[in-house]
Amino acid sequence: MKTEWVTSTVKYSGGSVMVWGCMSGSSVGNLVLIEGIMHKEQYEKILNENIKKSAKKLKLQSFLFQKDNDPKHTAESISQWFVNNRIDSLKWPAQSPDFNPIEHIWDELQRRLKPHPPKTQKQIMQHYAKGMEWHWASSNINVSQFNANRLQEVLKNHGEPTRYLFYFLC
Numbered sequence: 001m002k003t004e005w006v007t008s009t010v011k012y013s014g015g016s017v018m019v020w021g022c023m024s025g026s027s028v029g030n031l032v033l034i035e036g037i038m039h040k041e042q043y044e045k046i047l048n049e050n051i052k053k054s055a056k057k058l059k060l061q062s063f064l065f066q067k068d069n070d071p072k073h074t075a076e077s078i079s080q081w082f083v084n085n086r087i088d089s090l091k092w093p094a095q096s097p098d099f100n101p102i103e104h105i106w107d108e109l110q111r112r113l114k115p116h117p118p119k120t121q122k123q124i125m126q127h128y129a130k131g132m133e134w135h136w137a138s139s140n141i142n143v144s145q146f147n148a149n150r151l152q153e154v155l156k157n158h159g160e161p162t163r164y165l166f167y168f169l170c
Contacts, residue, residue, distance in 0.1 A: 017124050020046050022054045023102055024063065029054025033125050040075040047081060065089040068100070105131075 018038060022029040030050040034042065055063055065087050067073040082089050092100075109131040118124045154160075 017121070019106075019125070019128050020050070021102065021105075021128070022050070023105070024058045024060060027058055028105075029058050031125065031128055033121055035121075038072060040072040040078055043072045044078060044081055047078075047085075051085070051087065063087075066092060066100070068092055 018034040020032040020034055020038075020043075030053055032046050032050060034046075038046075051065070065082065067089055069092060072078065109128055112131060113124075113127055118127055
């Protein structure tokens with residue numbers, strides 16, 4: 001076998017990593033590495049430990065929280081958490097990555113990760129943290145324009161998936 005045809009790999013137990021993150025129109029908040037499968041209890045813990053800290057980091061006096069319709073996000077205990085903490089959340093269609101600006105960031109970071117995959121969870125988190133900051137510093141994404149472009153595309157496609165969707169399913 002020719003060595004130029006061989007690529008070394010590192011195997012993970014399970015092969016996937018989940019990261020919780022948040023953002024505003026001008027910067028990014030905290031990132032949390034999620035170990036295993038996230039359940040509503042872990043999600044609530046992440047919210048407790050990160051929402052207010054992230055809002056402070058982002059210099060937000062008030063904000064509207066966007067969550068998708070994943071069952072752990074819509075659980076009664078989570079809905080009550082938002083009520084108890086006086087945080088309004090945006091009504092959001094299920095499985096709608098076309099409209100979700102953070103999905104664009106995750107996709108870009110995954111593409112950047114492929115050529116030089118990290119070998120440890122610490123390296124993964126460093127990659128995501130550095131990448132999120134890089135994204136805001138270099139791309140100057142305008143969140144409202146981002147969503148306006150996608151909304152036009154969804155309307156043009158009569159609600160069917162858009163070309164943007166395929167970038168997020170890698």
